[in-house]
Amino acid sequence: MAMTAVRVLVGTRKGAFILTSDVQRKDWTIDGPHFAGWEIYHVKGSPVDPDRLYASQTSSWFGQIIQRSDDGGKTWAQPGEPEQAAETGAMPQGQSNKFVYDTSAATGRPLTTHQWYDGTQHPWEFARVWHLEPSLTDPDTVYAGVEDAALFRSQDAGVTWQEMAALRGHSSGPNWQPGAGGMCLHTIVLDPNNEQRMFVAISAAGAFRTDDGGQSWKPINKGLVSDYIPDPHADVGHCVHRIISHPTQPDVLFMQKHWDVMRSDDGGDSWREVSGNLPSDFGFPIAVHAHEPETIYVVPITSDSLHYPPEGKLRVYRSRGGGEQWEALTEGLPQEHCYVNVLRDAMAVDTVQPCGIYFGTTGGQVYASADDGDSWQAIVRDLPAVLSVEVQTLP
Amino acid sequence: MIRVVLPLHLRTLASVDGEIELDIAGTVSTNSILDALEARYPMLCGTIRDHETRARRPRVRFFAVEEDITHDSPDAALPDAISNGSAPFLVVGAIAGG
Numbered sequence: 105m106a107m108t109a110v111r112v113l114v115g116t117r118k119g120a121f122i123l124t125s126d127v128q129r130k131d132w133t134i135d136g137p138h139f140a141g142w143e144i145y146h147v148k149g150s151p152v153d154p155d156r157l158y159a160s161q162t163s164s165w166f167g168q169i170i171q172r173s174d175d176g177g178k179t180w181a182q183p184g185e186p187e188q189a190a191e192t193g194a195m196p197q198g199q200s201n202k203f204v205y206d207t208s209a210a211t212g213r214p215l216t217t218h219q220w221y222d223g224t225q226h227p228w229e230f231a232r233v234w235h236l237e238p239s240l241t242d243p244d245t246v247y248a249g250v251e252d253a254a255l256f257r258s259q260d261a262g263v264t265w266q267e268m269a270a271l272r273g274h275s276s277g278p279n280w281q282p283g284a285g286g287m288c289l290h291t292i293v294l295d296p297n298n299e300q301r302m303f304v305a306i307s308a309a310g311a312f313r314t315d316d317g318g319q320s321w322k323p324i325n326k327g328l329v330s331d332y333i334p335d336p337h338a339d340v341g342h343c344v345h346r347i348i349s350h351p352t353q354p355d356v357l358f359m360q361k362h363w364d365v366m367r368s369d370d371g372g373d374s375w376r377e378v379s380g381n382l383p384s385d386f387g388f389p390i391a392v393h394a395h396e397p398e399t400i401y402v403v404p405i406t407s408d409s410l411h412y413p414p415e416g417k418l419r420v421y422r423s424r425g426g427g428e429q430w431e432a433l434t435e436g437l438p439q440e441h442c443y444v445n446v447l448r449d450a451m452a453v454d455t456v457q458p459c460g461i462y463f464g465t466t467g468g469q470v471y472a473s474a475d476d477g478d479s480w481q482a483i484v485r486d487l488p489a490v491l492s493v494e495v496q497t498l499p
Numbered sequence: 500m501i502r503v504v505l506p507l508h509l510r511t512l513a514s515v516d517g518e519i520e521l522d523i524a525g526t527v528s529t530n531s532i533l534d535a536l537e538a539r540y541p542m543l544c545g546t547i548r549d550h551e552t553r554a555r556r557p558r559v560r561f562f563a564v565e566e567d568i569t570h571d572s573p574d575a576a577l578p579d580a581i582s583n584g585s586a587p588f589l590v591v592g593a594i595a596g597g
Contacts, residue, residue, distance in 0.1 A: 167545050198545065202545060
């Protein structure tokens with residue numbers, strides 16, 4: 105199918121922006137802000153219906169709002185409210201922003217506390233949706249990773265949400281604890297070959313996998329070494345920042361951990377470090393090339409204490425061999441006085457040839473490369489701090 | 500007729516401009532106002548108080564007739580000026596420094 109356009113979905117501290125271009129990816133139209141003044145943690149489109157978008161709109165004042173668009177982001181509504189309810193004849197119930205932890209006995213393990221900063225047990229408290237992952241096959245099914253860490257699912261296009269409680273009910277749950285950014289489930293990876301298999305990552309608990317559609321979960325952190333926890337090799341407690349896989353080899357996972365870039369060739373059963381010659385192996389996002397499953401991208405950050413690029417030079421690093429050997433990509437990126445960060449959900453790729461790579465910064469720039477990362481241009485420079493970037497390649 | 504003033508972001512969510520007018524039978528209290536408000540504008544459920552516990556969200560405050568009534572009982576009768584509509588009931592986003 106011919107590709108005609110690229111749509112970049114940008115979530116920021118003060119609203120959402122939609123950037124569009126033809127496949128040349130040189131001239132961009134910038135639309136927004138949508139939901140002005142609200143924190144937009146994530147916007148993502150359905151792989152099977154690109155007009156169906158979901159957005160997580162949050163506020164420390166007014167809580168969580170889920171927004172849905174059925175026309176590619178031109179118009180938005182809270183699912184079920186009120187125009188969409190009018191269309192279906194259903195009474196609006198105000199359910200779409202209701203994320204209630206499952207404490208029923210039916211889950212087998214009603215769990216109400218986790219480890220707090222001071223070592224005491226603390227009640228699970230919903231704060232916000234960090235990440236929305238639409239199903240690969242059904243535009244009405246979407247998963248939500250939330251803070252405090254849990255996985256929710258909607259099967260009615262975001263109108264109602266149910267917790268997939270077996271994850272939080274894993275026996276390690278009471279030992280999970282928040283990282284500095286809160287205890288969030290920020291990564292959801294769906295296996296395109298196996299509907300029963302799903303990967304999630306939690307800060308700071310680590311990575312988990314289900315092979316039975318979410319009925320049970322196992323920690324998949326073997327090989328991770330984290331010197332900032334009492335047992336660096338523990339089953340849980342690792343601050344995983346992001347996991348990514350390529351659809352053609354779903355058992356190969358790449359991970360940017362708090363420190364260390366890792367890869368697994370067995371669906372997460374074991375991991376090995378592939379940081380190689382990176383100037384720093386601390387960072388947040390990791391991306392994989394759309395057409396080359398062993399070509400991966402990271403943005404090194406100085407350290408856990410210094411959340412900006414080493415030497416003030418914003419460099420994307422690319423490995424064409426699945427890690428270990430990395431090259432700096434600098435053309436078009438600031439190589440002095442640059443002290444922005446790139447957050448975990450703020451990097452994505454399109455599926456055009458050659459592959460487009462996109463990332464957003466806490467300084468409000470969104471950079472794009474239309475040539476596999478060889479050169480970059482800023483699509484826009486002065487947005488609010490960017491929280492997330494997703495890309496849709498449109499037919 | 501009860502008059503309610505919402506902060507900008509909640510007016511945007513509810514797609515309203517300016518004040519909201521509500522009819523309330525019986526005691527006019529913070530809870531009865533919020534019940535009527537959420538019934539009219541269900542998209543506001545969860546934004547002012549918790550869905551389940553109905554507890555006020557921490558950074559939301561309520562003002563009536565130049566008084567901060569945030570910590571009063573939510574079921575207490577509000578002043579006549581609120582119940583007769585001569586003064587609005589204010590839902591306020593707390594000042595957060597800076």
